[in-house]
Amino acid sequence: MLMALTAVYIxxxxxxxxxxxxxxxxxxxxxGGVHTFIEYGFIYCLFMGSPWLIRNRSHIYIELLTAAVSDxxxxxxxxxxxxxxCVFCLAWTWYTWxxxxxxxxxxxxFDELRDQEIRRWITTIAFPIGFLLMAIEFGRFVVVAxxxxxGEAGVASDRAELEExxxxxxxxx
Numbered sequence: 097m098l099m100a101l102t103a104v105y106i107x108x109x110x111x112x113x114x115x116x117x118x119x120x121x122x123x124x125x126x127x128g129g130v131h132t133f134i135e136y137g138f139i140y141c142l143f144m145g146s147p148w149l150i151r152n153r154s155h156i157y158i159e160l161l162t163a164a165v166s167d168x169x170x171x172x173x174x175x176x177x178x179x180x181x182c183v184f185c186l187a188w189t190w191y192t193w194x195x196x197x198x199x200x201x202x203x204x205x206f207d208e209l210r211d212q213e214i215r216r217w218i219t220t221i222a223f224p225i226g227f228l229l230m231a232i233e234f235g236r237f238v239v240v241a242x243x244x245x246x247g248e249a250g251v252a253s254d255r256a257e258l259e260e261x262x263x264x265x266x267x268x269x
Contacts, residue, residue, distance in 0.1 A: 098144040098145065098147065098148060098229070099144070099145055099148035101144055102140075102141045102144040102145040102148075105137050105140060105141055105144070106137070106141055108133070108137075109133070109134050109137045109141075112130045112133055112134050113134060115130060116130055116131070116134075132214060136218070136219060139219060139222050140222050142222075142226070143222040143223065143225065143226025143227075143229075144222075144226065146226060146229075146230050147226070147229035147230050147232070147233045150230055150233035150234060151233045151236070153244060157244075157245075159245050159246070159247060159248060161173070162174060162245040162247055163247050163248060167247065170243070170245060170247050171243050173245070174237070174243035174244050174245035175237065175238050175243055175244075177244065177245070178234045178235070178237035178238045178243070178244050179234075179235075179238050181230075181234040182231045182234035182235040182238060183231075185227045185228070185230045185231035185234060186227075186228075186231045188223075188227040189224050189227040189228045189231060192220065192223035192224040192227060193224040195220050195223065196217055196220040196221055196223065196224055199215070199216040199217040199219075199220050200217045202216075
């Protein structure tokens with residue numbers, strides 16, 4: 097669901113960029129809030145899309161170490177790595193929740209750099225939610241049957257897909 101929202105937001109950002117570019121090119125005035133919409137979009141898209149990337153093993157990680165060990169060690173090592181990632185994400189959730197709460201409670205905290213009408217908590221709310229969702233996804237890899245790492249050297253999902261394609265092509269001959 098969040099990845100679908102991210103895709104829509106990215107599309108709207110693209111439309112906003114075209115809108116600003118065209119209006120600036122022709123010297124027309126345009127709604128300045130589009131800049132803010134685009135800038136906040138980078139933050140929102142990062143934190144809305146990251147949990148999906150983790151769940152589908154689409155984030156970047158390299159399996160040099162996990163490919164060099166036995167299946168049994170790889171399983172434990174993969175779960176340890178996922179646990180460490182989960183703990184780090186939970187720590188960042190805690191820290192960024194404090195940042196959000198500080199901005200929420202400060203009635204004078206506005207985003208002076210982008211738009212003086214927007215409260216600063218609107219930016220920082222994405223952080224604790226995103227880190228919490230990422231922690232949940234990494235935590236899932238600690239307890240599910242199939243570990244995060246598959247043991248193929250190279251970039252995880254791409255390398256495994258490439259090897260499977262090579263095997264399929266070889267069998268057809």
